[in-house]
Amino acid sequence: MDKSELRRRIRRLRRQLSPQQQRQAAHQLARHISSAPELIGKQRIALYWQNDGEIDPAIAIRHLLQRGKQVYLPVLHPFKLGHLLFVRYQPGMPMRNNRYGIAEPDWRSGHCLPAMLLSAILIPLVAFDERGARLGMGGGYYDRTLAFSRHSRQCPLLIGCAYELQKLPQLPMASWDVPMQMMVTEQRCYRFPSANAGLGND
Numbered sequence: 538m539d540k541s542e543l544r545r546r547i548r549r550l551r552r553q554l555s556p557q558q559q560r561q562a563a564h565q566l567a568r569h570i571s572s573a574p575e576l577i578g579k580q581r582i583a584l585y586w587q588n589d590g591e592i593d594p595a596i597a598i599r600h601l602l603q604r605g606k607q608v609y610l611p612v613l614h615p616f617k618l619g620h621l622l623f624v625r626y627q628p629g630m631p632m633r634n635n636r637y638g639i640a641e642p643d644w645r646s647g648h649c650l651p652a653m654l655l656s657a658i659l660i661p662l663v664a665f666d667e668r669g670a671r672l673g674m675g676g677g678y679y680d681r682t683l684a685f686s687r688h689s690r691q692c693p694l695l696i697g698c699a700y701e702l703q704k705l706p707q708l709p710m711a712s713w714d715v716p717m718q719m720m721v722t723e724q725r726c727y728r729f730p731s732a733n734a735g736l737g738n739d
Contacts, residue, residue, distance in 0.1 A: 540709070543672060547664050547703055552590040554700070559593060562700060562723035567596035569721050570659070571604075575694055579656035583609040583623050583693075586632070588639045589674075591661045592700050592723065602628070609650060612641040613678075621682040623650050623658075637676075652682050657694040660717070663703065669716040669729030670708040671697050683715045694718055701725075 554562070570576065582601055587593040601608050609623040613635050624647040632640040652658060660679055664672040673679060686692040697717040701724045710716075720727040 540672060540675070543705075543708075544663050544675065547672075548590060550702055551592075551700055554590070563593040563596050565723040566592055566594065566698065566721060567600050569723075569726050570594075570597045571600050573719070573721070573726055575696075575719065576657060579606070579694065581607045581609060581650065581654070581656045583611065583652075583655050583658040585659065585661050585698075586610060586640045588637075588661075592698055594659060594698060597659075598626070609655060610642055611678075612644045614682075615644055619676075619678060619681050621652065621678050623652060623655060624648070625650070653685055653689075653692060655693040657696060658683070659696045659698050659721070662697050662699050664705050664708060665697050665699055665703060665717070665720050666705050666708045667727075668707070668710075669697075669718065669720065669727075670710045670714065671717055672708050677713075680713050680715050684713065686715055696721055698722075 576582065584594045584598055587595065598608055608626045610626045611621040612624050614620040614622045622644055624642045624644050626642060627647070630642055631646060632642055635641050660671065662671045662673055683695065686695065695715065695717050696719040698721050701722040704722070716729065718729055720729070
């Protein structure tokens with residue numbers, strides 16, 4: 538099965554989850570994120586705004602803010618085509634839909650950071666495997682933005698977020714694909730010691 542067919546199949550499966558299943562998974566995801574020892578000392582943490590049936594990190598965002606963490610959200614980079622910039626999120630700040638219909642904060646109204654200065658980045662995905670490989674939506678935004686992490690030990694901790702049903706035995710990986718150091722689902726945390734060392738920033 539090629540990547541396009543995999544994307545269609547997995548996206549269809551996650552959209553079939555009931556609202557109750559999605560809410561329960563969001564609570565369980567938040568619990569795993571809050572208890573992950575790797576995130577205790579991290580201060581600048583990027584997450585994402587749920588879209589297209591992705592597992593919802595909104596509860597995790599609320600918990601992190603209550604613990605005094607700085608939360609950032611991705612925005613399409615205004616000057617660097619195909620890349621992401623990260624804007625510090627504050628509850629109640631204005632959001633607008635980007636060209637893909639995904640809500641994002643206005644980069645002009647908040648504090649912006651490049652990916653390399655974040656402590657950890659929690660990343661949505663379509664599928665993952667037992668090696669930490671991630672299949673995204675196909676736009677390549679995270680892979681281009683995080684390309685520096687393949688050559689640097691001092692970089693954000695990269696954590697994928699997904700439903701357990703999105704796990705596959707093995708995904709094809711290209712040379713430009715950026716592997717995750719961790720994966721968090723509603724059921725558990727996976728850790729991939731063979732991936733980039735991921736020391737992370739404080």
